[in-house]
Amino acid sequence: MTGLISGSSIANVVTTGTFTIPLMKKVGFSSEKAGAVEVASSVNGQIMPPVMGAAAFLMVEYVGIPYFDVVKHAFVPATISYIALVYIVHLEAMKAGMKGLPRAYVPGPLMRRLVGFVFGVVVICALAIMVKYTMGWIRPTFGNNAPYAVFAMLTAVYIGLLYVASREEPLELDDPNAPVTQLPLPGPTVRSGLHFLLPVVVLVWALMVDRLSPGLSAFWATAFMIFILLTQRPLMVMMRGADRTGNGKIGAALQSGFSDLIDGMISGARNMIGIGIATATAGIIVGAVSQTGVGSALADVVEVLSGGNLLAILFLTAILSLILGMGLPTTANYIVVSALLAPVIVTLGQQNGLIVPLIAVHLFVFYFGIMADVTPPVGLASFAAAAVSGGDPIRTGAVAFFYSLRTAALPFLFIFNTDLLLINVDWIHGIFVFITATLAMLLFAAATQGWFLTRNRIWESALLLVIAFAIFRPGFFMDYIYPPYEDLPPAQFEEALGNADPGAPLRLRIAGLNEVGDPIEFTALLEVPEGADGAEKMQALGIETVQNGDEVVIDNVAFDSPAQEAGLDWDQQVLLVRAPAPAPSKYWIYIPVALALALVIWMQKMRAGPGAGAIRREGEGVSHA
Helix, strand or coil, X not given: CHHHHHCCHHHHHHHHHHHHXXXXXXXXCCHXXXXXHHXXXXXXXXXXXXXXXXXXXXXXXXXXXXXXXXXXXXXXXXXXXXXXXXXXXXXXXXXHCCCCCCCCCCCCCHHHHHHHHHHHHHHHHHHHHHHHHHHHHHHHHHHHHHHHHHHHHHHHHHXXXXXXXXXXXXXXXXXXXCXXXXXXXXXXXXXXXXXXXXXXXXXXXXXXXXXXXXXXXHHHHHHHHHHHHXXXXXXXXXXXCCCCXXXXXXXXXXXXXXXXXXXXXXXXXXXXXXXXXXXXXXXXXXXXXHHHCHHHHHHHHHHHHHCCCHHHHHHHHHHHHHHHCCCCCHHHHHHHHXXXXXXXXXXXXXXXXXXXXHHHHHHHHHHHHHHHHCCCCCCHHHHHHHHHHCCCHHHHHHHHHHHCHHHHXXXXXXXXXXXXXXXXXXXXXXXXXHHHHHHHHHHHXXXXXXXXXXXXXXXXXXXXXXXXXXXXXXXXXXXXXXXXXXXXXXXXXXXXXXXXXXXXXXXXXXXXECCCCCEEEEEEEEECCCCCCHHHHHHHHCEEEEEECCXXXXXXXXXXXXXXXXXXXXXXXXEEEEEECCCCCHHHHHHHHXXXXXXXXXXXXXXXXXXXXXXXXXXXXXXXX
């Protein structure tokens, strides 16, 4: 949660690592592993919507799509990456034979918990629908005074939540060096701080419902946070008789609130110094790139080294993103890698048949730019975590990178399978993608950690990797059995358009000249429009061709037409038509995948035996509290 708003993974490590790292060490994690878990989770905070370390707001400007779409596209990869990290921590505990702490309370029967969970989900959904569809009366009713009405309602909710918090005992700060013997009760802990979620609600509401600008949304959220800081202590004195530090007078509580505000503003100003300087420097870099053509030079370097191989292009771009992202905060990191490397993937990918949405390209370079905070020898987040844990910074960075392999694998997957970004999917398909992607990521984590139900054999880890890949990208294997496209000569372009269903993707291999007059070849993606025949569909695309024997040349492209948006222009030659071919569903591959997974589970259960678990290693200092 801190990583969502800090704007820096290093700041996140220092802020939350001061209490999370000692806690992990007390239950048995080594200094390096405790620091690595904190680094991996802090870096993940920068890719998690809705803020993404402020990069989400920049993507709105750079990619040219609404903020809501940026959040939607980034949600699934970030969420499953966090789920996998929790699973990795569980696997490490299994390998070390760690025991969990005793429960702070005895849970109720399973059925009662399930009913309570379902009831909670229904109440939240009903509340969300009610708020969304009943808030429309505020602006027509109150007009220009609508913000005051919204503020009054938020204040009422705030006072109600603060009253709930006042019924709980003040939370005491734990001694980080004291042994952990029991878990705190979750209910009182949550109820004591529910009112601190209101500024986040204001931010998300302003961005995604009122569709205000990012700057104005952040302003209103910050203003409400200041209001909470100044009023929570005096209100707590009136409700409970004393605030959390024991102040029993309203004046002293109000003075403490002002002190909290000043301390927060000082900390915020200090954090912004590095971000402001780095962002200003990044702006100079962006200007230099746009004026000198360095981006074209980088594209040439990647093209020469990759030899036109798609995976090599992506791999080299990832390495360059890691290098360029070293030592930069999240915002400046994204500005640099998006300006220098995103055009490389777009240009070279189009020339080599890889056509992906621009948001996928920007997320690709952003993910690897952020990974620079993890990887040695720079890895500033790893050095910060090592300073807190007392471990070796290089070893901490190496372990953190090993934990972050799941994050490094995701960009390669969503480049080839944009379903992971919820692009052109409905709600049911989106839920299905989330479930299958989560399962695949857990299997990937089990394979890389060498532990599933018990310790993996080499062939089991390899098979788990293949299974995870097949679940992530089911079309990879099915495309070899049933090719998705049928290659046709250019003379059959109009016929292929006439036979294709509306909305189907049709690809053209084009030869022409680039902006400076050099010959290039690239792939253009056209969405088949509505039309009675091929000629009518070509007219809807805004394209006219001239045929000389087997040679087809583009004679005219209408302004602002789908053909122009695809990169087509007059005097270009059509080399190949790739028409969509009928094929069975790509998800049929899940049947052999399920059988292979069942084989691994059966083999590991047979080897582990009944009741077998992790064997505790003697002398490792594992806590059994």
